[in-house]
Amino acid sequence: xxxxxxxFSGFSVDDTxxxxxxxxxxxxxxxxxxxxxxxxxxxLATGAVVLVYPKGEAHxxxxxxxxxxxxxxxxxxxxxxxxxxxxxxxxxxxxAADDRGIHRGGDAGPDIAWFTDPAGNVMAVMxxxx
Amino acid sequence: MLGDxxxFSSFSVDDTxxxxxxxxxxxxxxxxxxxxxGLLGVRLGSGATVMVYEKGExxxxxxxxxxxxxxxxxxxxxxxxxxxxxxxxxxxxxxEIDERGIHSAGEGPGIAWFTDPAGNVMAVLxxxxxxxx
Numbered sequence: 131x132x133x134x135x136x137x138f139s140g141f142s143v144d145d146t147x148x149x150x151x152x153x154x155x156x157x158x159x160x161x162x163x164x165x166x167x168x169x170x171x172x173x174l175a176t177g178a179v180v181l182v183y184p185k186g187e188a189h190x191x192x193x194x195x196x197x198x199x200x201x202x203x204x205x206x207x208x209x210x211x212x213x214x215x216x217x218x219x220x221x222x223x224x225x226a227a228d229d230r231g232i233h234r235g236g237d238a239g240p241d242i243a244w245f246t247d248p249a250g251n252v253m254a255v256m257x258x259x260x
Numbered sequence: 261m262l263g264d265x266x267x268f269s270s271f272s273v274d275d276t277x278x279x280x281x282x283x284x285x286x287x288x289x290x291x292x293x294x295x296x297x298g299l300l301g302v303r304l305g306s307g308a309t310v311m312v313y314e315k316g317e318x319x320x321x322x323x324x325x326x327x328x329x330x331x332x333x334x335x336x337x338x339x340x341x342x343x344x345x346x347x348x349x350x351x352x353x354x355x356e357i358d359e360r361g362i363h364s365a366g367e368g369p370g371i372a373w374f375t376d377p378a379g380n381v382m383a384v385l386x387x388x389x390x391x392x393x
Contacts, residue, residue: 192322
């Protein structure tokens with residue numbers, strides 16, 4: 131029924147101006163202004179666009195990861211983000227993290243490191259298996 | 261820095277089995293097995309794939325909308341989903357609401373919200389009223 135719909139993911143932030151600065155200047159993403167009271171679009175290299183919308187004080191980040199970035203060199207990506215002020219989360223229940231905050235996936239999945247955007251939304255960089 | 265990565269969106273569910281049935285049988289989406297157990301890939305008509313991962317009782321749906329489906333015939337789509345048992349949410353603070361549950365407010369597109377079996381909020385919206393990515 132919805133198979134052909136040009137569907138897109140989305141999440142909210144408290145303030146799209148602050149979020150936009152982070153997505154552009156820290157993550158290096160292409161961001162578009164979509165109007166309608168502060169909507170922005172994140173243009174991913176896959177061609178996908180993710181809608182980010184402002185909810186002000188009503189915004190609550192999800193407990194799950196909303197965006198994942200596979201990278202060829204995870205350590206370098208983590209170091210590069212850390213140099214721009216990004217701090218990485220530790221989730222002991224998801225395995226031990228190294229000094230950088232990289233959680234080793236082992237047989238259970240790729241090596242991965244989690245961080246949050248200024249609105250508290252959880253994002254991840256992970257080793258690209260391909 | 262991350263602008264050239266093959267980034268993808270994700271959200272969690274309590275149970276990927278129940279979620280898969282809903283995405284395939286009710287929403288009519290293409291769902292693929294992920295690289296490991298407890299992971300699904302949901303293929304969208306835009307070409308994007310969204311990863312859905314199982315968190316069991318640790319899952320909590322977000323307060324925001326995780327997936328948006330622009331459709332050419334919004335009332336017809338809402339009726340068809342309702343016929344499959346989907347119930348639509350009503351948010352009085354988000355504009356006028358018609359008898360189907362379609363909200364309209366200002367310059368935004370007509371939109372109707374529903375949830376998946378895990379409580380994740382999704383929406384169908386009028387494709388010809390903006391937000392055409």
